[in-house]
Amino acid sequence: MPRRHVSLIAVALVASTSAVGSSQPAAAAADLCAGAPRAPYVDVPDAHTHADAIDCLHGLAVIRGRLVDAFEPATSLRRDQMATIIAGSIEAAGGRLPAPDRGAFPDVSSGPHRDAIERLAAAGIVEGRADGSYAPGAHVPRGQMTAFLVRAHDHVLGPSDEPAPSAFEDTAGHPHEATIDRAAQLGLASGKTATRFAPQELTLRGQTATFVARLLHRSADAGVMTAPRWGFTSSVHRISASLERQITGSSWHAGRDCPPFTDLRLLEIVHRGFDGRDRVGLLVLHRDAVADVRVALTRSYEAGFHIERMRLVDRYGADDDRSMAANNSSAFNCRTVSGSTRWSEHAYGRAIDINPVQNPYVAGSTVEPEAGRAYLDRSNVRRGMLVRGDATVTAFKDRGWGWGGDWSSIKDYMHLSSTGR
Incomplete structure (x- = not known):
């Protein structure tokens, strides 16, 4: 009788390795995340480019998959999802966020990301659009992503007066040129090549894990974040x-x-x-x-x-x-x-x-x-x-x-x- 019937019988990015600011942060992030249990995502094999960062952020409860066992690393992120990840990363890094600014945005009145969006708004980390809306369902381009990262970094570690040099040829005049340059200077985000950032391309979930892991390693290096004890x-x-x-x-x-x-x-x-x-x-x-x-x-x-x-x-x-x-x-x-x-x-x-x-x-x-x-x-x-x-x-x-x-x-x-x- 077949056995099945017997039971009642008995962090890199898609960027090149030479991209601006990528070498030191990647190594430090690896140290912070070393020993994190492999996350339960069937679509993130051990050799995946972003596996270590995903494992780390899953273990810290900063980021979760689209399903309990699927991360979907090549899927783009929405603004509401990014807010929840950034809020979680700030708290994991040892920072604190103020109470939610209820009613900050007319199009954010409910849902699982409301609290994160409104707390980031109260901290000045996220801003609305020209009409005062947040547009929670809009997807996040890479340039806009750097604004989330840099503001989160400055909220935890404080701003810097050091000027950021122009890092990429394709960001001149872009609305987020300053935060792109600063993110490169801090080693938070690197380009698609040494000279190209591609600010209009959408930010993907796997890439985001690596970006955020770099943010956390800077907090750990600064002594603000206590390195996790994995096990x-x-x-x-x-x-x-x-x-x-x-x-x-x-x-x-x-x-x-x-x-x-x-x-x-x-x-x-x-x-x-x-x-x-x-x-x-x-x-x-x-x-x-x-x-x-x-x-x-x-x-x-x-x-x-x-x-x-x-x-x-x-x-x-x-x-x-x-x-x-x-x-x-x-x-x-x-x-x-x-x-x-x-x-x-x-x-x-x-x-x-x-x-x-x-x-x-x-x-x-x-x-x-x-x-x-x-x-x-x-x-x-x-x-x-x-x-x-x-x-x-x-x-x-x-x-x-x-x-x-x-x-x-x-x-x-x-x-x-x-x-x-």
């Missing part, structure tokens, strides 16, 4: 509207007996990858199971256990076979036992599978995933394996959970659940 963290979140949309029709289905979204939670938790790097994993769980999993995985991390991948099963089309083949550790997936109306424990969000390749499902000659055959000798304990008495299995058992490795007629070494099934 294990975890947090629990309600299911957001965007996550509801993302998993509906995938791991969650309308019309089925799936738990309501109000009963589900998103656990964001750091785990140690197979490469030794800390990585942020994502698990959707029932709210009653979150505390158990959080405590158990905390103990597992502290014991040095390695988990290769921890993504939402929706990244594999909610297909258990595909998720297992990718060695993905996952939890919630609202599905029934094949040919039955009975539900998997994963359907309730009260089960988790860990490292399926190293911990396969075994029933007679059936092994799932197929790559798990290399791990049938359970006495030869290797990285990522769950075995009786180890720290991870013990941590879950101490919370009252059962382990599929204890089953008699079959073995489901990856599977841990609150009911033991």
Whole structure:
């Protein structure tokens, strides 16, 4: 019988490296961000140009993806989104913002970015347009972006009387020429080439992460910002509207007996990858199971256990076979036992599978995933394996959970659940 049906049976920019002011800030930013856990974004691979900055700002809660697991680094930023990032960066850098200037802009009366926009307005960091509006949905050109950066820098570290030399040939007469030159002088933003800034091009999300990381490193170098102490963290979140949309029709289905979204939670938790790097994993769980999993995985991390991948099963089309083949550790997936109306424990969000390749499902000659055959000798304990008495299995058992490795007629070494099934 297939394993999936058994659970109820048992900072650089797009700029050249020679661009003005880019070398020293990039190195310092790398020092500030060194050790930040890899953010959970599937579209930001380890080798991505802006990966280190994105990881750093995600860890500092300065910036978030468009989805919980997708950053969309090539997407342009709106003025309201930029305001939230700049406000967050000021506070992360050790600065403070005044109370919101309510009513500063007639077109900003509600929404998730209102508070940031109005606090920046009170601080004189953002300005409206000629008609007094803010235009929150307008996208931010690179020239305008430097005004956000330089004003944020001066708010935290104070302005400078040192004149900024003209840095680029294509910014003469531009409305933001002065802040472009100052941003280059400070090393906050560099050009597309040594002589071209392209002020009218839109600012992209990935580039913005690198710009802001440079702002934070200057604050750290000045002693205003305390360098973060990276390591294990975890947090629990309600299911957001965007996550509801993302998993509906995938791991969650309308019309089925799936738990309501109000009963589900998103656990964001750091785990140690197979490469030794800390990585942020994502698990959707029932709210009653979150505390158990959080405590158990905390103990597992502290014991040095390695988990290769921890993504939402929706990244594999909610297909258990595909998720297992990718060695993905996952939890919630609202599905029934094949040919039955009975539900998997994963359907309730009260089960988790860990490292399926190293911990396969075994029933007679059936092994799932197929790559798990290399791990049938359970006495030869290797990285990522769950075995009786180890720290991870013990941590879950101490919370009252059962382990599929204890089953008699079959073995489901990856599977841990609150009911033991």
